[in-house]
Amino acid sequence: MTFLSATLDRVKPSPTIAVTTKAAELKAAGRDVIGLGAGEPDFDTPKNIKDAAVAAIAAGRTKYTAVDGIPELKQAICVKFSRDNALEYTPAQITVGTGGKQVLYNAFMATLNPGDEVIIPAPYWVSYPDMVLLAGGTPVTVEATLEANFKITAAQLEAAITPQTKWFLFNSPSNPTGAGYSWSELKELTDVLLRHPHVWVMTDDMYEHLAYDDFKFCTPAQVEPKLFDQTLTVNGVSKAYAMTGWRIGYAGGPEVLIKAMRKVQSQSTSNPCSVSQYAAVEALNGTQEFLAPNNTIFERRRDLVVEMLNQAPGIVCPKPEGAFYVYPSIAGCIGKTSAAGAVIANDESFATALLEETGVAVVFGAAFGLSPNFRVSYATSDEALTEACTRIIKFCESLR
Numbered sequence: 001m002t003f004l005s006a007t008l009d010r011v012k013p014s015p016t017i018a019v020t021t022k023a024a025e026l027k028a029a030g031r032d033v034i035g036l037g038a039g040e041p042d043f044d045t046p047k048n049i050k051d052a053a054v055a056a057i058a059a060g061r062t063k064y065t066a067v068d069g070i071p072e073l074k075q076a077i078c079v080k081f082s083r084d085n086a087l088e089y090t091p092a093q094i095t096v097g098t099g100g101k102q103v104l105y106n107a108f109m110a111t112l113n114p115g116d117e118v119i120i121p122a123p124y125w126v127s128y129p130d131m132v133l134l135a136g137g138t139p140v141t142v143e144a145t146l147e148a149n150f151k152i153t154a155a156q157l158e159a160a161i162t163p164q165t166k167w168f169l170f171n172s173p174s175n176p177t178g179a180g181y182s183w184s185e186l187k188e189l190t191d192v193l194l195r196h197p198h199v200w201v202m203t204d205d206m207y208e209h210l211a212y213d214d215f216k217f218c219t220p221a222q223v224e225p226k227l228f229d230q231t232l233t234v235n236g237v238s239k240a241y242a243m244t245g246w247r248i249g250y251a252g253g254p255e256v257l258i259k260a261m262r263k264v265q266s267q268s269t270s271n272p273c274s275v276s277q278y279a280a281v282e283a284l285n286g287t288q289e290f291l292a293p294n295n296t297i298f299e300r301r302r303d304l305v306v307e308m309l310n311q312a313p314g315i316v317c318p319k320p321e322g323a324f325y326v327y328p329s330i331a332g333c334i335g336k337t338s339a340a341g342a343v344i345a346n347d348e349s350f351a352t353a354l355l356e357e358t359g360v361a362v363v364f365g366a367a368f369g370l371s372p373n374f375r376v377s378y379a380t381s382d383e384a385l386t387e388a389c390t391r392i393i394k395f396c397e398s399l400r
């Protein structure tokens with residue numbers, strides 16, 4: 001008998017964090033490592049947001065707050081949802097947590113019973129299936145293949161729904177693929193959901209503002225207002241406002257669900273950091289002017305990475321609509337051997353050999369539930385990206 005909970009046997013530690021740790025170890029040992037594993041913007045938090053936090057500290061706003069968010073922030077979130085997504089929530093329908101991650105976790109803890117199923121398109125953000133398992137539910141994955149531009153179809157969704165389905169988890173633009181669903185593609189999915197009113201939608205809109213070319217972000221309850229009362233719309237300030245360390249995420253949804261999520265939070269962490277909440281008010285209410293220039297930089301980096309990776313023999317890299325990731329296939333490298341003698345049996349051995357032989361750290365696709373691929377985060381400098389892609393091309397050229 002072990003001292004640790006049996007629940008923990010069902011989940012694995014985050015593979016993205018494992019890759020970042022391994023890359024840091026090699027770096028500490030003096031190796032020239034380029035990390036393309038981190039899921040955070042390399043930009044600094046905008047000054048107006050930092051100033052708001054400093055002002056909050058000076059004003060003594062450093063005490064406990066209401067469990068799931070200060071009224072000013074809930075109000076700012078209502079305005080944001082109305083302005084950006086045409087969704088009309090009241091403050092009682094809003095919850096704020098310590099990052100989008102806690103909000104998603106609260107929602108699963110508040111709703112899942114043993115046997116409840118959650119439909120998760122794969123590849124998925126690494127935490128989704130494990131959160132579902134921790135909350136006692138059953139993840140049901142549906143493959144979104146490269147050939148389908150990493151998007152699932154209405155028929156696939158329909159086939160995955162059972163009487164036990166509680167949630168459909170939707171994430172567009174996606175981590176890890178960057179794929180974004182157009183209005184009509186999403187409408188096809190919401191049409192299916194209309195036929196299954198016992199299924200609720202949890203939409204993770206974390207990458208809403210990171211959309212390129214002429215791609216227009218849309219969210220399920222906006223595309224199909226009839227789903228409003230069975231949708232939890234999750235968002236946060238981490239990615240668009242370069243605020244990953246401030247830990248503020250939020251959601252809008254039916255009051256009964258929001259109350260239940262508040263109960264979970266009240267007995268676990270209580271309120272998210274008070275100072276960060278005031279910073280988030282400024283992020284949402286203040287100027288949005290830096291979003292466009294930041295996106296121009298990300299779009300250029302995406303184009304650079306897609307162009308270079310497609311020059312690597314054995315790699316096929318689609319051009320995604322948003323986020324700051326690409327998810328190339330390495331199907332053409334499988335079965336080959338590296339210069340140092342490593343056999344590329346799967347995407348994990350590809351990523352390991354790539355890191356050990358070239359110093360480029362990427363996350364292998366199996367971690368996200370779709371192989372053989374790897375994820376590149378291009379939220380780093382053009383110079384680092386160019387050097388990393390050059391090394392990847394050389395590595396693939398050297399495979400025999």
Ligand code: PLP
Pocket residue numbers: 039098099100101102125171174175204206236237238244247248249
């Ligand atoms: N959802 C997705 C798809 C993500 O990629 C992340 C972070 O990597 C999160 C949610 C959580 O973001 P945070 O907890 O920083 O708000």
